[in-house]
Amino acid sequence: MRVLLFTGKGGVGKSTVAAGTAALAAAAGHRTLVLSTDAAHSLADAFGTEIGPEPTEVADRLHVQQVDAQRRFEQSWADIQGYLLSVLDVAGVDPVAAEELTVIPGAEEVLALLELRLQARSGCWDVVVVDCAPTAETLRLLALPEALGWYMQRVFPFERRVVRTLKPVLQRAAGVPMPEDTVFDAVERLHQELDEVRRLLSGPDASVRLVLTPEQVVLAEARRSYTTLSLFGYRVDGVVANRVFPAEGADDWRAGWVTAQDAVLEQVAQSFAGLPVWRSVYRPCEPVGEQALRTLASEVYGVADPLARPVGEGPFRVTRTGTGAVLHLALPGVQRSDVDLARTGDELVVSVGSYRRLLTLPAVLSRYRTAGARVEQGELQVRFEERQS
Structure with missing residues (x-):
């Protein structure tokens, strides 16, 4: 339907x-x-x-x-x-x-x-x-x-x-x-x-x-x-x-x-x-x-x-890398300065203007540490890497 x-x-x-x-x-x-x-x-x-x-x-x-x-x-x-x-x-x-x-x-x-x-x-x-x-x-x-x-x-x-x-x-x-x-x-x-x-x-x-x-x-x-x-x-x-x-x-x-x-x-x-x-x-x-x-x-x-x-794929997807993974979230029209990020446990808090979304991370990401983020061509990319032992 x-x-x-x-x-x-x-x-x-x-x-x-x-x-x-x-x-x-x-x-x-x-x-x-x-x-x-x-x-x-x-x-x-x-x-x-x-x-x-x-x-x-x-x-x-x-x-x-x-x-x-x-x-x-x-x-x-x-x-x-x-x-x-x-x-x-x-x-x-x-x-x-x-x-x-x-x-x-x-x-x-x-x-x-x-x-x-x-x-x-x-x-x-x-x-x-x-x-x-x-x-x-x-x-x-x-x-x-x-x-x-x-x-x-x-x-x-x-x-x-x-x-x-x-x-x-x-x-x-x-x-x-x-x-x-x-x-x-x-x-x-x-x-x-x-x-x-x-x-x-x-x-x-x-x-x-x-x-x-x-x-x-x-x-x-x-x-x-x-x-x-x-x-x-x-x-x-x-x-x-x-x-x-x-x-x-x-x-x-x-x-x-x-x-x-x-x-x-x-x-x-x-x-x-x-x-x-x-x-x-x-x-x-x-x-x-x-x-x-x-x-x-x-x-x-x-x-x-x-x-x-x-x-094509939806606004949210995850790709694997050699050392971890990257979370991709389409945010058309935004710059890096427009986005605030915070992480609490297995949740990623994404704020754009007055709107805020709490993303429960997939299991594949929750065990990784957050290594960095950028906005490129209207897409938020959050990089996750394996935790150092």
């Missing part, structure tokens, strides 16, 4: 491009689902029809779904929220305020990804196209499974044993209820489901497509997204430059825009060297409906296969 995620800065037209790509896939004979994990759903507007929380057929072999994030939140968070509410009740917090305090910001969008897991497991689809939230929310959303995995491996088992063993003493000392096994089970189940999503999205059949408009601010965010998605192990397989003014027949006013956009598009080609950059021209009216969306996507991709799987 092919999985394509579309993201970009808010307002660049990612929902339109995602919907058009899905319509093109369905027209080619693939059982296709396009679903939105964005709280501000736009797919119903794009297809010009009502769409609910379950897959809705809008054309032959094409279904659309706008995930009910609130429902997914209630299903996956209910046991955990119930425990937190009991703690706040003992503390005397107003019930209405307590309800708000137990909702983690962004949790609904994160849990909406669990719907992708269910649809992938259903076996009903050949292609799933995901219309993601705007870039910043998408990056937080995709980083969560790995961060939660660190907590589950390092802290969770110890915490669960302590509470189980000392529950009566802790409850009397703290004066608040201790979590039951159902709460721990809910956290563990949530982690397993999100980890399955992470494996699906970082696998060879999944990739992210960035949508941008030819503007400096939008391009800068797209560059950062490319770097950060690679940092967390997700493949970016192409860029769609949307709302490009056609040069033919341009009056003086539009000619100025064409010149300005051409300058940015040159930078796009340089920033995403090695990736296809597709263009979508500025249209006199917004494409609405399956046919209009399919026509747009046909013009964008031309003779290229819009469902082609990404080629």
